[in-house]
Amino acid sequence: MAYHSGYGAHGSKHRARAAPDPPPLFEDTSGGYSSQPGGYPAPGADVAFSVNHLLGDPMANVAMAYGSSIASHGKDMVHKELHRFVSVNKLKYFFAVDSAYVAKKLGLLVFPYTHQNWEVQYSRDVPLPPRQDLNAPDLYIPTMAFITYVLLAGMALGIQKRFSPEVLGLCASTALVWVVMEVLALLLGLYLATVRSDLSTFHLLAYSGYKYVGMILSVLTGLLFGSDGYYVALAWTSSALMYFIVRSLRTAALGPDSVGGPVPRQRLQLYLTLGAAAFQPLIIYWLTFHLVR
Amino acid sequence: LGIHFDHIWQKTLTVLNPMKPADGSIMNETDLTGPILFCVALGATLLLAGKVQFGYVYGLSAIGCLVIHALLNLMSSSGVSYGCVASVLGYCLLPMVILSGCAMFFSLQGTFGIVSSLVIIGWCSLSASKIFISALDMEGQQLLVAYPCALLYGLFALLTIF
Numbered sequence: 001m002a003y004h005s006g007y008g009a010h011g012s013k014h015r016a017r018a019a020p021d022p023p024p025l026f027e028d029t030s031g032g033y034s035s036q037p038g039g040y041p042a043p044g045a046d047v048a049f050s051v052n053h054l055l056g057d058p059m060a061n062v063a064m065a066y067g068s069s070i071a072s073h074g075k076d077m078v079h080k081e082l083h084r085f086v087s088v089n090k091l092k093y094f095f096a097v098d099s100a101y102v103a104k105k106l107g108l109l110v111f112p113y114t115h116q117n118w119e120v121q122y123s124r125d126v127p128l129p130p131r132q133d134l135n136a137p138d139l140y141i142p143t144m145a146f147i148t149y150v151l152l153a154g155m156a157l158g159i160q161k162r163f164s165p166e167v168l169g170l171c172a173s174t175a176l177v178w179v180v181m182e183v184l185a186l187l188l189g190l191y192l193a194t195v196r197s198d199l200s201t202f203h204l205l206a207y208s209g210y211k212y213v214g215m216i217l218s219v220l221t222g223l224l225f226g227s228d229g230y231y232v233a234l235a236w237t238s239s240a241l242m243y244f245i246v247r248s249l250r251t252a253a254l255g256p257d258s259v260g261g262p263v264p265r266q267r268l269q270l271y272l273t274l275g276a277a278a279f280q281p282l283i284i285y286w287l288t289f290h291l292v293r
Numbered sequence: 294l295g296i297h298f299d300h301i302w303q304k305t306l307t308v309l310n311p312m313k314p315a316d317g318s319i320m321n322e323t324d325l326t327g328p329i330l331f332c333v334a335l336g337a338t339l340l341l342a343g344k345v346q347f348g349y350v351y352g353l354s355a356i357g358c359l360v361i362h363a364l365l366n367l368m369s370s371s372g373v374s375y376g377c378v379a380s381v382l383g384y385c386l387l388p389m390v391i392l393s394g395c396a397m398f399f400s401l402q403g404t405f406g407i408v409s410s411l412v413i414i415g416w417c418s419l420s421a422s423k424i425f426i427s428a429l430d431m432e433g434q435q436l437l438v439a440y441p442c443a444l445l446y447g448l449f450a451l452l453t454i455f
Contacts (some may be wrong), residue, residue, distance in 0.1 A: 088367075092367055095367040098434050098437065099434035147360075151448070
């Protein structure tokens with residue numbers, strides 16, 4: 001399934017993901033001031049001819065035409081390499097969110113106990129996008145939560161006068177490394193348990209990214225109310241997150257033929273889910289306690 | 294030279310009035326003149342306030358543009374070019390220039406400074422998200438687009454205050 005081909009995907013998560021170059025929706029009428037994205041040498045040469053008057057140098061327009069063709073060539077190469085690792089359409093599914101979904105999902109992450117129906121809904125074998133289905137995972141919330149966490153860490157350290165740009169970079173890369181390791185561990189676990197499920201790498205990335213919301217809340221309460229508030233918020237968000245993950249992944253990880261599956265395999269899958277869930281509070285604690293003293 | 298002053302003025306007016314809905318066609322020309330002007334103005338006002346931080350301003354705007362470009366491409370049904378993103382974000386930097394202009398006269402580290410910078414951040418991100426959703430035709434996502442813009446402008450505000 002998708003998770004075999006997705007090994008390289010998480011590495012590029014925080015680098016720029018460019019969509020394939022769309023047909024130019026926005027005409028570039030600003031003369032020579034901005035380089036035309038994906039332009040052919042011809043517009044570059046037009047600009048060059050007008051500049052020719054100023055420079056009075058025939059070599060300049062050849063150089064500019066060559067330069068812009070090299071730039072567009074480089075851009076195409078980058079796109080091609082990117083498309084080998086990341087399937088942009090699959091990724092777009094995870095970002096098809098709207099404000100109502102985000103609000104409800106955040107509420108669910110903080111208080112999942114009253115939600116009844118955890119099944120992801122399908123329409124003709126294709127999972128519904130997050131706009132239409134509250135239970136579908138998305139990558140907008142984890143990405144934003146991660147960035148907010150890094151900035152909040154910087155701010156918390158700044159308040160405690162321990163800030164320097166290197167520390168910010170250290171925080172960001174530590175968190176990133178933990179995310180990557182956790183996704184790899186989950187992938188390995190799913191592979192060993194030979195579960196055929198619909199969980200691609202992006203799904204796992206989404207679920208392991210949801211804990212950043214809990215981390216942000218814990219750090220905020222810790223900053224506002226001192227370390228007692230921090231421990232209370234930590235306990236609450238950890239238990240809410242564990243409940244959320246167990247309920248969501250139980251249906252997703254079991255796969256289509258789980259009901260009549262052999263018992264040891266089912267137990268293995270259960271252990272996998274519980275292990276993943278139990279691991280979350282440890283990571284949350286590890287990544288935040290040094291911010292709240 | 295291709296610089297249309299009335300277009301620049303029109304876009305500036307759109308930014309300065311965040312409550313009025315924008316029309317989607319104004320972003321059909323990606324021009325970077327206005328944004329570069331505003332970036333330089335921001336650097337100049339920071340300089341006058343005693344902080345030589347040109348490198349941070351440019352680096353931050355480049356990285357921020359890249360991230361928001363990636364995000365908008367993923368979230369919208371039609372793609373967006375990098376120049377358009379840079380142009381919109383640059384225009385909406387104008388209120389931040391006003392903020393750092395104020396920083397020249399009185400220090401922003403008190404309560405009033407924090408409140409006014411929060412207001413300015415909200416203003417910048419609201420107008421940026423308003424232009425983006427009208428140009429890219431994304432419904433129901435204004436707050437979602439406004440949040441990363443707010444993070445970006447928050448970083449600029451941090452540069453201005455501290």
